[in-house]
Amino acid sequence: MAVAGVLLKRSVSVVPVLAVVALIAFLLLRFSSGDPVAQLAGDNADPAAIVAIRARLGLDQPLPMQFLHWLWRLLQGDLGTSIVSNQPVSTLIAQRIGPTLSVSITTIVFSVLVGVPIGVFAAWRRGGWLDRFAMWTSVTGFAVPTFAIGYFWIYLLSMQLGLFPVQGYAPLSAGLGVLLWHLALPTLTLSLVYVALIARVARTSLLEVLNEDFVRTARAKGLPERIVVFKHALRNAAVPIVSIVGIGVALLIGGVVVTESVFNLPGLGRLTIDSVLARDYPVIQGIIMVFGGAYVAINLLVDISYTFFDPRISAQ
Template identity: 75%
Template sequence: MRVLLLIGRRVAATVPVLVAVALIAFVLLRISSGDPVAQLAGDNASPEVIAAIRARLGLDQPLIVQFLQWGWHVVQGDLGTSIVSGTPVLRLIGQHTAPTIAVSLLTMLVSVVIGVPLGVYAAWRRGGIVDQLTSVMTTAGFAVPTFAVGYVWIYVLSMQAGLFPVQGYAPLSAGLGRFLWHLTLPVLTLSFVYVALIARVSRTSLLEVMSDDYVRTARAKGLPERVVIFRHALRNAAVPIVSIIGIGVALLIGGVVITESIFNLPGLGRLTVDSVMARDYPVIQAVIIVFGGVYVLINLLIDLSYAAFDPRISLS
């Protein structure tokens, strides 16, 4: 019951955040340069035709009226209709969700599997060659832009080695091997920054707890170093690591938009870029709400997981 109350309070607290995000995105789209109605009507359209289209789409009303009407439809589960294609936005999002979910989940899996052990080993062998290489890699991961990493992988692994395709996407129904073959370069591109982030935090967090009394006590009992690190130290160092995984979702969302454009993946990131270029307001607003909701949900799950790693943290 206490967990349900906590979830209810956290969900209620996220509503104003999502409303603020939606309002900011709504206003910025309306005041930015470019007119989707003029693009939709064509270069030779008369002012009367443009005005008629604007009235039909409801874009001639005051901003506050447009926002309230759009918000009311969103609450009812209607994200609107694409100005450009005339397709319901929910259908468009459904058609582009699978590639984004696949890239994101694989990226998180690869990053955690590589980043956490790398950070732990670097902390265990502090000052060694692995620790030094990890520091160099994490610095490069933060400094190099995502698109640059993607082009490096394309040049090395695709153009030179010929191992992976440059562009395209194969659904899981086409076979697991073909599915992973097309996603390898996008996942490597996104994982480069994510691994660096997780490894850096894992190393720092573990070093902080290695000097605590309970770690010295465990060593004094004659426990093997592996048991001391993984059973005692790592569990107490897990909260910052789990936290940074949740925070890194924001980096992942931003990276997906760029990566899907580079590798021509038909996901939500590519849909966002195409909609921005076409000034398709309903699609852009809906994708922002979806990304914001996913970020809030993952951080809620991260908060709930704290008690599993640290018994001193209660769900109250």
């Protein structure tokens, strides 16, 4: 129905956004210090070899030409070839996207499943012990950096209690249970800040809704309190919560890089760091485009979900 049309219309509208992302990604790298050719050729390379490598990689051409060339291949779905490993960028990303994707999904799912109920109960029993505890914990969640939380969990849950592996990753092919077992610590680490964020927003949003007239109506109808809160109030409080989840996913991308290092996960975060150190332009650009695309797609989903949660927001 109408949703498909909206999806198509909005998808077209993200093209210019992605084009700008591409331009910025390209320029940022060209204007940062370091030269991939010099690194590739080694310390004792003679000037002629450097010129040859530069020409082979197409880096001797003027910047606009390089950009258009890259863009043209991008439009055909070709992310280019790694300068360092000579493998297609798409292959490199495909190899590494699994851990990143799975840890992102478990983190968001866990954060929503824990954060929303905490926020709801905190609002419902406003000023009670759970409210105060939740809000105090959420301040901690914001204040402590991700890597510190990571080492704390490793110390407590792996080294002391022996519940989860210290680090490493198992692919989905090893079984969902094994995958989740390996992802438990990274998920707990990354989640804390999102649980805090989502709980706070859910609490504020619900507190506002609980003062609305229709909540009074629901009570006047003799509905049980849990129905008043979860059915009448929570759905009305959903839009801000969904927005913050969307923003959370975007922020998550940054957090994943650090967490993957702490837990030694072979994901995109590590690939990013390695490529940056080697000035592997095509790979970095490719990763930025994938992250950018994911971010735009999530925003689109969030926007469309508004119309589901609130019929007054028309799908424009």
